[in-house]
Amino acid sequence: MMKRNNTLMTLLALTFGLFSYTSSTIEAAQHKSAEEAVKSTEKSTDEITPSEIIEYKNIDGISLTLHVFYPEGHKKSNKTPAMVFFHGGGWNGGSVHHFYRQSQYLARRGMVAISAQYRVKKQHNTSPIESVKDGKSALRWVRSNAELLGINPNKIAAGGGSAGGHVASATGTATAFEESTDDKTISYRPDALVLFNPVFDNSSAGYGYERVKDYWQEFSPMHNVTKDTPPTLGLFGEKDTAIKVKSVLEFEKTMKSLGNSVEIHIFKDQEHGFFNQAKYDETILAMDKFLTTQGFIQ
Numbered sequence: 001m002m003k004r005n006n007t008l009m010t011l012l013a014l015t016f017g018l019f020s021y022t023s024s025t026i027e028a029a030q031h032k033s034a035e036e037a038v039k040s041t042e043k044s045t046d047e048i049t050p051s052e053i054i055e056y057k058n059i060d061g062i063s064l065t066l067h068v069f070y071p072e073g074h075k076k077s078n079k080t081p082a083m084v085f086f087h088g089g090g091w092n093g094g095s096v097h098h099f100y101r102q103s104q105y106l107a108r109r110g111m112v113a114i115s116a117q118y119r120v121k122k123q124h125n126t127s128p129i130e131s132v133k134d135g136k137s138a139l140r141w142v143r144s145n146a147e148l149l150g151i152n153p154n155k156i157a158a159g160g161g162s163a164g165g166h167v168a169s170a171t172g173t174a175t176a177f178e179e180s181t182d183d184k185t186i187s188y189r190p191d192a193l194v195l196f197n198p199v200f201d202n203s204s205a206g207y208g209y210e211r212v213k214d215y216w217q218e219f220s221p222m223h224n225v226t227k228d229t230p231p232t233l234g235l236f237g238e239k240d241t242a243i244k245v246k247s248v249l250e251f252e253k254t255m256k257s258l259g260n261s262v263e264i265h266i267f268k269d270q271e272h273g274f275f276n277q278a279k280y281d282e283t284i285l286a287m288d289k290f291l292t293t294q295g296f297i298q
Contacts (some may be wrong), residue, residue: 001229031056048100050115050249051107056141057134059179062124064134066142067096067115069107074150081155081296082112084142086135088162090199091128092121098161098242098276105284109297112151114142118167120206128163133179135167136188144186155296158190162242163208165198169221171210176218192294193232194251196275197240201247218241222251231261233290235283237270264288276283 017246050067051074058065066084074080084108085099096117103113118134119126139158146153160168170177172193178184202220212219232255236248248264255262265286267279275283291297 002164003026019161021107025121030189032042034295047105048097049104056116057137057179060213062157064117064119064138065096066117066138067100067103067105067116068149068151069113071107071110071112072211074112076148076150078150079146079152079155080110080112080150081157081202081291082114082149082151083140083157083291083296084114084116084138084190086116086118086138086158086160086164086167088160089120091131091163091166091211093123094120098164099159100121101276101280102159102284102287104293105166105288106147106274106297109288111291111296112149114138128166128208129177129215130217131163131167132170132175132177132219135171136177137182139171139188139190140186144183154191156190157194157291157294159194159196161196162272163199165195165223166200166202169193169195169198169200169232172232174224174226174228175221177217189228190230192230192291192296195232195234195270196266196283197243198234198237199243205244207242207249211289222254223266225251225254225258225260227258227260229255229258229260231294232263233287233288234264235275236264236266237272238266238268239270240272240274242272253260 016276031149035187051067051070054062054066056282074087087096087098096115099115105114106113143153143156158168158171171188172190200221202208202212202216217223252262252264270279
């Protein structure tokens with residue numbers, strides 16, 4: 001009996017050792033693949049060209065487009081996870097090119113990545129409300145045209161930075177404001193959120209209050225989190241004056257109180273916009289790990 005037990009223990013030890021070795025090997029391979037994708041991403045957005053540009057909305061004579069990046073060998077018959085990014089700019093300006101590098105990176109990691117235009121004040125003489133409406137329209141268009149894009153309609157993430165992070169988080173919370181012409185039978189809610197110093201607190205203690213004070217409670221994503229808010233990754237700078245650490249911790253507390261999945265990273269000594277500058281590589285790898293955990297990247 002003792003010999004049999006010893007043999008069993010040896011087999012269990014070998015099996016556990018093999019499992020541990022396999023798991024660590026897979027994790028190391030994934031990390032190496034992610035690092036290689038970071039290194040191969042062009043440093044300047046001027047060097048990056050999307051695979052396709054598609055109009056998703058035309059309103060008041062304004063054409064809004066999606067700049068789409070496909071993985072190598074992508075087919076329209078595929079059902080590939082997707083990400084929709086929204087650029088920053090305080091709802092005033094900004095460029096769809098701001099998330100070209102992140103989009104190219106995700107395409108090289110096997111996702112369909114999209115950088116979306118939306119209406120802003122300087123270019124279109126619109127309010128922050130129109131920015132939110134366009135964000136929801138973009139998510140609805142992508143989901144309803146999943147077959148055209150070769151994506152999985154149940155695996156669409158939304159992401160963005162600063163005011164674009166607000167637009168993205170507005171699609172994942174119960175904020176008001178939708179385009180009256182949108183098809184309301186199609187959900188605009190993403191299946192995950194990747195937020196780079198998002199402007200998600202619009203109270204008097206947050207950002208943009210003077211511009212949105214008449215409707216801030218319906219506009220502020222942090223104040224409209226529900227149990228249906230999707231798994232969220234938040235990347236913040238410790239010294240950000242637009243989105244303060246206090247608001248970040250409040251958001252995290254609210255998410256957890258509702259049983260929602262949330263992962264928060266606060267980068268020491270970093271200010272607003274750090275994710276496209278000093279900590280680009282680190283935030284990209286954090287995004288990669290989160291999306292892998294959520295099943296968007298294999």
